[in-house]
Amino acid sequence: MRRNLVAGNWKMNGSLAANASLLSELKAGLESVGCDIAVCVPSPYLAQCQAELAGTVVALGGQDLSVHVSGAYTGDVAASMLVDFACKYVIVGHSERRAYHGETDQLVAQKALVALQSGLTPIVCVGETLAQREAGQTDVVVGAQLDAVLALIDLSQIKNIVIAYEPVWAIGTGKTATPQMAQDVHAALRNRVSLRDGESAAIVKILYGGSMKPDNAAELMAMPDIDGGLIGGAALKAIDFLSIIAVA
Numbered sequence: 001m002r003r004n005l006v007a008g009n010w011k012m013n014g015s016l017a018a019n020a021s022l023l024s025e026l027k028a029g030l031e032s033v034g035c036d037i038a039v040c041v042p043s044p045y046l047a048q049c050q051a052e053l054a055g056t057v058v059a060l061g062g063q064d065l066s067v068h069v070s071g072a073y074t075g076d077v078a079a080s081m082l083v084d085f086a087c088k089y090v091i092v093g094h095s096e097r098r099a100y101h102g103e104t105d106q107l108v109a110q111k112a113l114v115a116l117q118s119g120l121t122p123i124v125c126v127g128e129t130l131a132q133r134e135a136g137q138t139d140v141v142v143g144a145q146l147d148a149v150l151a152l153i154d155l156s157q158i159k160n161i162v163i164a165y166e167p168v169w170a171i172g173t174g175k176t177a178t179p180q181m182a183q184d185v186h187a188a189l190r191n192r193v194s195l196r197d198g199e200s201a202a203i204v205k206i207l208y209g210g211s212m213k214p215d216n217a218a219e220l221m222a223m224p225d226i227d228g229g230l231i232g233g234a235a236l237k238a239i240d241f242l243s244i245i246a247v248a
């Protein structure tokens with residue numbers, strides 16, 4: 001039985017004051033939690049969030065990492081830096097990074113590999129654009145995105161990744177994939193993992209992301225291959241994030 005994971009992706013949002021109040025509301029609202037929880041925060045706030053979350057069940061994560069260990073890579077964040085702040089997770093291949101930073105499937109796969117080698121759990125995002133869905137390309141696109149990662153990492157490491165299916169057309173738009181649409185893609189992704197290793201396929205978590213909210217989380221998470229959510233907008237409101245955690 002896979003344990004659900006609810007991971008917040010704060011994206012480029014927050015301030016010292018806003019983070020403090022969001023996290024204190026979050027901590028106050030957590031009781032008898034039955035799922036894994038994480039927040040992936042902007043790098044400048046890692047120290048603050050590490051301190052705020054110490055001793056809680058909420059794990060910390062980064063939103064991206066460099067494939068390089070250190071050196072002349074202005075603006076980038078090394079895996080070891082995330083580890084320094086006790087991060088457990090790091091998002092790789094978010095569609096915003098693929099779209100605005102030109103990240104390719106190969107680069108994303110390298111990032112997943114570096115994360116694993118550093119003891120971080122990569123949350124590997126895959127997803128199709130609306131045009132790709134309408135052209136019937138969903139499985140081909142997300143399959144290629146996932147295959148690039150599966151081809152690069154060690155067989156024994158597959159169970160240590162988290163996959164997040166995030167249809168690009170559903171991110172921040174208020175449009176959600178129907179539970180069955182999401183389930184179909186999740187099942188296809190799990191099948192792809194099983195082609196590499198059946199045991200890992202049964203273990204690996206596949207999250208849904210894309211306008212997941214308190215009012216649609218239950219029907220999405222009721223699907224057999226949906227193991228939680230990667231939450232953008234709703235992770236910025238403690239009351240919404242807590243409702244999704246309660247569902248999970």
Ligand code: PEP
Pocket residue numbers: 009166170171172173174209210211212230231232233234
């Ligand atoms: C995301 O960007 O990872 C995401 C799921 O965003 P939202 O929930 O706002 O659609």
